[in-house]
Amino acid sequence: MKIVEKDYLVIIDDFEVEGFIDTEQRCLNCRFHLVYYEDFDAYFCPNCNVWKEAKCSDPECCYCPIRPDSPLPV
Numbered sequence: 001m002k003i004v005e006k007d008y009l010v011i012i013d014d015f016e017v018e019g020f021i022d023t024e025q026r027c028l029n030c031r032f033h034l035v036y037y038e039d040f041d042a043y044f045c046p047n048c049n050v051w052k053e054a055k056c057s058d059p060e061c062c063y064c065p066i067r068p069d070s071p072l073p074v
Helices: none
Strands: 003-006 009-012 015-026 033-037 042-045
Touching (some): 003 015
Antiparallel strands (some): 015 033, 033 042
16 A cells, blocks of 8 residues: 655545545554545544544534545445
8 A cells, every 4th residue: 555645635545535644643453644534524544444433423514424434445
């Protein structure tokens, strides 16, 4: 897996995510740095391909209802 951060874009292989690599937070499972995904206002681990935050229960939330099950395409 190749990860590059450039101009508020994180490019994971060929998939682009608006956000940044958080150099202070790591996945508890694999110790990879977490990535902040702007479109869904949430952090995820690119190595495990899992969200690190649960969806909220706010019916007015504009992020959680459209958030996919996994952050990266399978």
